[in-house]
Amino acid sequence: MSKKDLKKTLYEFCHGFIDERSARIQSQISELKSALDSETKSSAGDKHETGRAMLQLEREKLGQQLAEVQDLNRVMQKIDISSKKTVAALGSLVMTSGANYFLAISAGELKAEDGLNYCISLNTPIGIMLLGKTVGDTIAFNGNVLKIEAIE
Numbered sequence: 001m002s003k004k005d006l007k008k009t010l011y012e013f014c015h016g017f018i019d020e021r022s023a024r025i026q027s028q029i030s031e032l033k034s035a036l037d038s039e040t041k042s043s044a045g046d047k048h049e050t051g052r053a054m055l056q057l058e059r060e061k062l063g064q065q066l067a068e069v070q071d072l073n074r075v076m077q078k079i080d081i082s083s084k085k086t087v088a089a090l091g092s093l094v095m096t097s098g099a100n101y102f103l104a105i106s107a108g109e110l111k112a113e114d115g116l117n118y119c120i121s122l123n124t125p126i127g128i129m130l131l132g133k134t135v136g137d138t139i140a141f142n143g144n145v146l147k148i149e150a151i152e
Contacts, residue, residue: 001114003152007093010102010110011081014119017107018076022069029062072105075121079104085151088130090122096139096146103127 001009036055079091088094094101099116107119120127129139130148138147 001112003093003095003150006100006112006114006117007081007102007152009112010093010117010119011076011079011104013110014076014102014104014107017105017119018069018072021072022066025062025065025069029059029066032059032062075105086134088133088148088151092130093152094130094133094148095150095152096148098144098146101126101130103130 085092090103092103102119103122104119106121110117122131126141133148135148135151138145
């Protein structure tokens with residue numbers, strides 16, 4: 001797989017991660033709404049009020065998670081995968097002697113024939129170390145020295 005194709009695959013992997021997470025949260029919100037509606041129809045009293053309060057807290061947590069997903073979408077909108085970079089920045093595919101890192105969002109690991117590929121945020125420890133580096137630079141991470149072999 002070419003570097004350009006790998007970068008596109010990782011970009012799509014990140015979007016899939018966001019879509020899946022968003023769908024899961026939306027589903028949980030729908031289930032919670034149904035639970036709140038049925039809780040309204042149940043008996044009154046302290047048990048009823050406690051149940052509603054617990055459901056309301058859960059709804060707030062899901063709202064926060066949905067806001068985080070929207071933040072991830074905003075990060076992805078800033079990425080232009082067609083641009084070739086010489087310095088590691090948002091949207092770069094950094095190929096090192098150990099693994100490949102797509103600087104975007106923290107979406108996890110994607111195994112391909114090229115080896116291990118990680119979609120990472122610029123806020124992660126390794127993302128911070130890679131930011132601004134160029135081909136030939138080295139970083140020390142988790143006791144390993146990684147040499148940057150290419151940036152796409």
